[in-house]
Amino acid sequence: ALSTHGSTPRNKFYINNVLQYQQGLCCLNERVNMSEPFSSTSLSVLLSSIKPKKSTSTALGLYRENRKSNITPPPSKQSQTSYDALTNRPILAIVDTISIIIFAALGKASHSASGDLDFFAVLITAFPFLVSWFLIAPLLGSYSDNATEDVVDSFSYAARGWSIAVPLGCVLRGLIRGYVPPTPFVVVTMITTLLIIGSARAAYSIADENKLVSILVATISFLFCAGIIG
Numbered sequence: 001a002l003s004t005h006g007s008t009p010r011n012k013f014y015i016n017n018v019l020q021y022q023q024g025l026c027c028l029n030e031r032v033n034m035s036e037p038f039s040s041t042s043l044s045v046l047l048s049s050i051k052p053k054k055s056t057s058t059a060l061g062l063y064r065e066n067r068k069s070n071i072t073p074p075p076s077k078q079s080q081t082s083y084d085a086l087t088n089r090p091i092l093a094i095v096d097t098i099s100i101i102i103f104a105a106l107g108k109a110s111h112s113a114s115g116d117l118d119f120f121a122v123l124i125t126a127f128p129f130l131v132s133w134f135l136i137a138p139l140l141g142s143y144s145d146n147a148t149e150d151v152v153d154s155f156s157y158a159a160r161g162w163s164i165a166v167p168l169g170c171v172l173r174g175l176i177r178g179y180v181p182p183t184p185f186v187v188v189t190m191i192t193t194l195l196i197i198g199s200a201r202a203a204y205s206i207a208d209e210n211k212l213v214s215i216l217v218a219t220i221s222f223l224f225c226a227g228i229i230g
Helices: 009-031 038-047 059-070 084-088 090-111 121-140 151-177 185-207 209-229
Strands: none
Touching: 059 121, 084 121, 084 185, 090 185, 090 209, 121 151, 151 185
């Protein structure tokens, strides 16, 4: 019956199993020195005492074993939303640091009467936001492997950390300076930081890491030079 349907992979699979089954019966027949073939009763008793085992010698069995061995377990959620993910992506952390410093420099330049930029004053302004960002963003998956998969993910994963880290930075800044930040400052800070950090991460997802860092450093240098010259 199998030969009438052609030599398909399924037929070959069944033929191989039948041949292996017959060979196994012959071996058992010789081992127990039986001169006659198995009767239907003895064969049913023998088969009931044998526990069937999955064959791995066939093509299908080997394919399934290879599939199981090649399956890589997905990374744990803890490693994707923890400080370990931050340490695994130092270049992205540098990009975020420079982005927050650029935000602080723009804010200082807009409030400076002479237009001069004091480097230490910029760092003091950026400090509470850097602390809050690196305290909160890793816990919300902003440094996971998918955080910079493409431009859309760059903004969405940056927004996760931004939604809590930046308001916390405003609170820390208010505690350092001893007063509650005014509402216009909070609104402008929220919008500006999202645009700067999101844009920098979007550029990170499509650009070379070293070139992007060089561009951001050059941007900071330009801001300070323009402020000093002004």
